Amino acid sequence: MEERQFSEQELVRREKLEFLKERGIDPFGQRFDVTHFSEQIKEEFAGKTHEELEEMAVPVKVAGRIMTKRRKGKVCFMHIQDRDGKIQIYVRKDVIGEEDYEVLIKSDIGDIVGIEGTVFVTNTGELSVKATKYIHLTKALRPLPEKYHGLSDVEERYRRRYVDLIMNEESRKIAFARPKIIRSIQNYLDGQGYVEVETPVLNPILGGAAARPFITHHNTLDTDFYLRIATELSLKRLIVGGMDAVYEIGRLFRNEGMDRTHNPEFTTIEVYKAFSDLEGMMDLTEGIISNAAKVVCGTYDIEYKGHQLSLAPGFKRISMTDAIKEKTGIDFASDMTFEEAKALAEERHIEVEPHFGYGHIINAFFEEYVEETIVEPTFVYGHPIEISPLAKKNLDDPRFTQRFELFICGNEYANAFTELNDPIDQYERFANQLKEKELGNDEANEMDLDYVEALEYGLPPTGGMGMGIDRLVMLLTGQESIQEVILFPQMKPRVK
16 A cells, blocks of 8 residues: 655644643544534624623633634634634633643644633624633644635535535535525425425336436346436325325436536435426426525525526416527427428528437427526426426327426526326327437436336326426525535546
8 A cells, every 4th residue: 555645734733643642632532512603602792892791701612623823922812613604712821721721832723622711802892702721622634725715726626525615615605505495495395285205216217307327236136227317206106196295305316417507416306296287386386496595595686697586486487489489480389390390400500310309309499599598587388298208298289298497597497297197198108218219319218117007096187396406506505516516526537
């Protein structure tokens, strides 16, 4: 094994580790019972005068990482950082004792310490803790980055997220905002009578979405499984079983590209409601997003990608064919043949792949001319049947389905259907997907006979919706890269 090489600073820190051991101090500490966090102290005692705090003599126990330290003789000021932020600590040698003060002198930026003391305010008006006891908790053997403004190498921030969280206040805000957003969704849906459930991550059949899967192997069964690309088919089985209204927040895995809005491992929520439909899912989607904005941002009005947006309920609604007509003048809702649509695509240099039908061409036009132009929250509905194998047909025009996607600032945030509950139609759609797979569409669904059988027991009219949690977090925290909102995103291997 290759011997580790240490920098001069790392060697000095290891020497200090031995110093602690010689003093009978565990370099990596023991339990410390924290009573207050930095933000709590600032909120609770804001506005109190020096005299008032002296009289109150409020005892506190705080702990955190040393971020700054300046010493003058027998007095030391330092800032420690806990989960909420930083707070100043004032230490006097004659109060904590000579031995502990020597340990303090030997401490480094990055060490983790516990402080017992009282709250006071300095002459400059900064709420601080006056230490009565100093406890070493953990020796940091590596120095923190100097002059940190977000590690200069952005990829290194993602690889070493732990350092990023120590040094970057924005990253900490996002890390704490994400679970708050998820909790707001859970609370909203729970209040609407939905039940949160869990479904399998390993699936024997590829289905529920159009995507390339990760494939793994179960040794005992000697069978290949897919990491799930969607939770849809399992959740709709629960509606068949009578659970009425269910949702799942969970990880999905798609063996596809990585960019500013895609990570191969990501989080979604899928929601299904018996006796609902597309309109019901639009209302629910608006409610989820607007409620999350209010909870996390305190307002419906946000700025994203340089645009001022309103996330208040009442999102714009437009059919896919009307949206295309607005941009190109072409009316794909008319009685147009496949050959005419193909000719229009070729005129505009849109590639027509071997498995394409009429609906695929419509979708290609939408992606080329419309998708990136949408700014305000907009429900685009009426997707072609060829690209919607799990959505119910439009009763007036069976070329299209009762499906919508929600777009904001050119990105898709949600996908929803009035669910297809006709088992005969579903079987035919799966069969058509198999034909597409034979023609080269490696994202096509497979035949799921068990799901067809479930539908034969009777799926009530149902509305369903899936939403990307990561993209919603990006929207509500003002981030344009998905790597910023996933604590440990997948990364390319380091170049040696």
